[in-house]
Amino acid sequence: MKRYITIVLLLAGGLATAQNKSEKGMDELWGERNVKEANYLKKDYKWYQQAKFAMFIHWGLYSDLAGEWQGEHYFGINEWIMKRAQIPTVEYKKMSAQFNPVDFDADAIAQLAVDAGMKYLVITAKHHDGFALFDTKASDFDVMDATPFKRDIVKELAEAARAKGLKFGFYYSQTQDWTEKNGYGNTWDYNWEEADFDKYLKKKALPQIKELLTNYGEIGCIFFDTPGPIKESQVLQIKDMVEKYQPNCLINSRIGQGLGDFVSMGDNQIPNKPLGGLWETPDTHNNTWAYSKLDINWKTPEEIVHRLINVITKGGNYMFNIGPTGQGTVPEMSSEILRNAGDWIKNHEEAIYQTVPVDIGGQSGLGATRSKDKTYIFIKEWPDDGRVWLPSITGGVSKAYFLDNDEPVEFKQLTRASCLMVPIAKHEAIASVIVLEHENDGLTFQKDKMLSSGVSNILYPHEAVVSGAEQGEERWMEIFGDWHSVATLTNWKEKGSQAQWTIQVPKPGLYTIEINYACDQSSDLQEGRLSIDDVNYHFVPTFSGNIDRVVGQDETRRMTVFKTRKIGVIKFDESGKHTVSISLNDKDETGWIKLSKVILNPVEM
Numbered sequence: 001m002k003r004y005i006t007i008v009l010l011l012a013g014g015l016a017t018a019q020n021k022s023e024k025g026m027d028e029l030w031g032e033r034n035v036k037e038a039n040y041l042k043k044d045y046k047w048y049q050q051a052k053f054a055m056f057i058h059w060g061l062y063s064d065l066a067g068e069w070q071g072e073h074y075f076g077i078n079e080w081i082m083k084r085a086q087i088p089t090v091e092y093k094k095m096s097a098q099f100n101p102v103d104f105d106a107d108a109i110a111q112l113a114v115d116a117g118m119k120y121l122v123i124t125a126k127h128h129d130g131f132a133l134f135d136t137k138a139s140d141f142d143v144m145d146a147t148p149f150k151r152d153i154v155k156e157l158a159e160a161a162r163a164k165g166l167k168f169g170f171y172y173s174q175t176q177d178w179t180e181k182n183g184y185g186n187t188w189d190y191n192w193e194e195a196d197f198d199k200y201l202k203k204k205a206l207p208q209i210k211e212l213l214t215n216y217g218e219i220g221c222i223f224f225d226t227p228g229p230i231k232e233s234q235v236l237q238i239k240d241m242v243e244k245y246q247p248n249c250l251i252n253s254r255i256g257q258g259l260g261d262f263v264s265m266g267d268n269q270i271p272n273k274p275l276g277g278l279w280e281t282p283d284t285h286n287n288t289w290a291y292s293k294l295d296i297n298w299k300t301p302e303e304i305v306h307r308l309i310n311v312i313t314k315g316g317n318y319m320f321n322i323g324p325t326g327q328g329t330v331p332e333m334s335s336e337i338l339r340n341a342g343d344w345i346k347n348h349e350e351a352i353y354q355t356v357p358v359d360i361g362g363q364s365g366l367g368a369t370r371s372k373d374k375t376y377i378f379i380k381e382w383p384d385d386g387r388v389w390l391p392s393i394t395g396g397v398s399k400a401y402f403l404d405n406d407e408p409v410e411f412k413q414l415t416r417a418s419c420l421m422v423p424i425a426k427h428e429a430i431a432s433v434i435v436l437e438h439e440n441d442g443l444t445f446q447k448d449k450m451l452s453s454g455v456s457n458i459l460y461p462h463e464a465v466v467s468g469a470e471q472g473e474e475r476w477m478e479i480f481g482d483w484h485s486v487a488t489l490t491n492w493k494e495k496g497s498q499a500q501w502t503i504q505v506p507k508p509g510l511y512t513i514e515i516n517y518a519c520d521q522s523s524d525l526q527e528g529r530l531s532i533d534d535v536n537y538h539f540v541p542t543f544s545g546n547i548d549r550v551v552g553q554d555e556t557r558r559m560t561v562f563k564t565r566k567i568g569v570i571k572f573d574e575s576g577k578h579t580v581s582i583s584l585n586d587k588d589e590t591g592w593i594k595l596s597k598v599i600l601n602p603v604e605m
Contacts, residue, residue, distance in 0.1 A: 031227040033265060036258040040278050043261065044248040047167060048221065048278060050354050051119035052312050053345070056171070056223075056282060056321035057109070058124050058289040059153075061095045061131050064326035067292035076480025078323070079290035082129050082178055084480065086188040089179045096131065096146035104153065104328025106160035112322075112330060113166060116338040117345030119353070120167035122223050122319065125154050125212055127171070127290075130179035134216075138207035141179060158216045167220035170212055174205050174238060174255070175228050184228055201234055206241060213245040222249060223264065223282075223319075227256025235259050250278070265316070266475065269485040270307060272460045274314045274359055281311050284321035285334050287482045291323035298333055301340040302430045308345070308352075309378045309431065313367030315357045344430045347404050351376035351433045361391045361447045364457045368445075375436040375443050376403065377420065382427070383454025384604070388420035388434070389506050391446040395438055403433040411436065416576060417450060417506040448504040451511075451572070451600060459501045459580060459598040461489045468497030468584075474518060474594055476560040486562065488518070489582075492592035498583035500531075501598065505572045510603035515582065516564045518594040519544040526588045531581035532570050538585060539567045541593050562596055569603065 040048075058079050067078045069085040076084075082092050113121050126132045132142035134154035144150055154170065161168040175197070177183025181190040182200035213219060222242060227235070235257045242249050253260035262278035265271065270281050286297045299307070304320065311318040322338070324330050345352060355369035355376065365381030366388070379388060393413065400411040400420065410421040420434055436443065451457050461471055472490035477483055489499050513530065524543040529536055545561035572578060580600075584592050 029226050029228055030264075030266060031254045031256045033253060033263055034258060035253050035260045035263060035277070038277060039259075040250060040261040043250060045250060045261070045278060048120075048250055048262070048317065051167065052317055052352055053116070053118045053308060054280070054317060054319040055113040055116070055118045055121045056284075056289075056319045057122065057157075057324065058127070058171075058284075058321060059324045060124060060127050060129060060133065060290065061092070061099055062127075062129060063291045063324060064095060064099060066326065067288070067294040073294055074480075075292075075294055076477075076482060077288045077290065078292040078295075079124075079127055079129075079288070080481060083185060089186065089189050092129065093141060093146070093179060096141065097148070099143070099147040099326070100149045101324075101326060101328030102149070104151075104156075104324070106153075106156035107163075109157065109324070109330060110160040110164045110166060112335055112338060113161070114164050116320075116342035117349065117352075118166070118320070120169060120220055121157070121161045122169040122171055122221065123154060123157050125170040125172050126177075126208060128173045128176040128178055128185055128226070130177040130183065132208065134212065136208050136211055138204045138211070154212070154216060162217065168217070169219055169221035169223065170216075171223040171225065172205075172209060172212065173226065174209075174224050175230050176226050177204070180204060197230075197234070201237065206237060209238060209241055210245065213242060213249070219246045219249045221252070221262075222255075223252050224255040224260075227254055230256045232257040232259070252280075266485050267481075267483045269483070270310050271314055271316075272487055273362065273462045274357055275316065278317075279315070280317040280319050281307075282319045282321065283307060285323070285337075287479060289321050289323060289481075291325050291331065296333070298337055301337055301344065304337070304341040305344050305430050306380050308341075309367050309380060312352060312355075313357050313369060313378060344428075348433050351378070351403055351435075358445065359447065360445045361449055362460065362463060363390065363450055364452060365455045366390075370441075370443075373438055373440045373442075375438065377434045377436065379422075379427075379432045379434065381455040382432070383422070383452060384424075384602075385454040386422050386424045387452075387454055387507075388422055389450040389452045390418045390420065391448040391450060391504070392416055393418050393443055393445055395443040397436045397438055397443065399435075399437040401435055402427060403435050404428060409434050414506070416448070416504055419506070449501065451503045451505045453507040453509060453602050455602075457503075457511075457600040459503070459600070461487050461499070461595065461597075464489065464499040464501050466499045468493045469499060472594065474560050474596075476558060480555065484560075486560075486594075486596045488594040488596050490591060490594045492584040492588065495584055495587055497592075498581055499595070500579055500581040502577060502579050505575050505578050508572050508574055510569055510571050510605065511600045512566060512569050512603060513580075514564050514566045514599040514601070515541070515595060516562055516597045516599065517541055517544065518546045518560050518562045518596070520546045520548075520590065522590040523588055523592050526584070526592055527586040528593075529581075529583045529585040530567055531579070531583070532572075533578055537568060537570075541565060560594075562594075564599065
């Protein structure tokens, strides 16, 4: 029998209440990606601000299923398999009798976090399936009462983490509980219109949260999830309890109603621009959070390091997820890759921990941090011509060198730019860091967007001056739960709607120019205009494959497809400031394209 599943309904199903029967989209499912006030300032938050890198662990009964139920494969996030396969609660609870992860070693997992360069650890104490990995008196559906394992996993991991100098936190699903009729989410066993969430909150969620706060020592942070329709009064009950028993515990934004201390970005989401306050990106090693034997799409050491750099140089923390198997071990490939990434981090830790982000104008392939009298330039993309272009600076650089081996680097301060002269051969395989020494806090970068002559240059939506269009964000899943998020320029209102970027060109030359965009069939071949300073060129975008409704054998979902299209070759005859503009040059009542970036690639001559 084929499984026809509508993704939006799967995510939102059961989250509506009797007083609000409308379906909930992703934003409401995750809750606000903001906090109303800087509550963290009243708490001990410095440790979090300097930690930078964390281990997230998704583990539970679903790990035993590993992506398969009754011979059917479920690609995507395996921790949702109970809901996706609509496994009856009675059948799902029986699985606990076989949960016996005898190979689980809390010390080994905590050591993996240390080896990877992580500074705090968060475990799924209870996910949406309702099963608790700790000793709870509020339910017998837990590791101590329902399994032959009978060991408090949360306790063992908390003790192991602290013994190795790691801060400890837990994940708790406060609204969704698919094995409770008064919890949200289970629409195949229970009638959601009859759910009494207040009863669930008082009988299970709050008692369990209290147990976690009072029985497991200091809790550094809590990752709540999918608040959905939870009321502010209900959120306040949870928040007040946390702050009563753990006054310094930091709470993420997914507690709901904007009442958290720090912002959890969307799953796998890394912003293109610096953000203020406390925030983190939760990211996972492959396409699932919990272990699935179907998923070997591991991020490489380079991808992990580059994503870490992208987050910390914009002011956030990077929380990286692993999924142990049903036997309790971390997949060998996942461990090996993490340790390899950790080797790079260890060799460059001076540039990561105890630093603050530095805005260097969004230069492509670069990022920067600072600690007192040193600024660290991260080079992710090595320039073909041996020149790392940076904006002009205020203040002097007394010394420049590679962090890993102290090899000197020539630093040039020019009229409209500064430049690091590096070898043509790539210095390190994954990424390199150059140290700029200067007086304490005495180095300031201009915010000019430099056009590098040695790497691809990306112009992002937030960097543009926009008229007649809007800054937007496109979010979709490639496969179930594998979320993607792309900032865009969208809703181009009329002919002449425009986005314009100002760039600083340090070296004249030829560049190919491309656009990355999503385009519906209705906007196919609708004319656009590219302007370089006062010179106009015309182009047409073509259908990218964007489809509002993809009907597959197993799932029905919306698919956003971005494509890159080369517009042509342009030449900057002079160094200095130039403008690049994209505008709608046709009547298009559909809003035209969703433009994610303009790409300028230097042409070798």
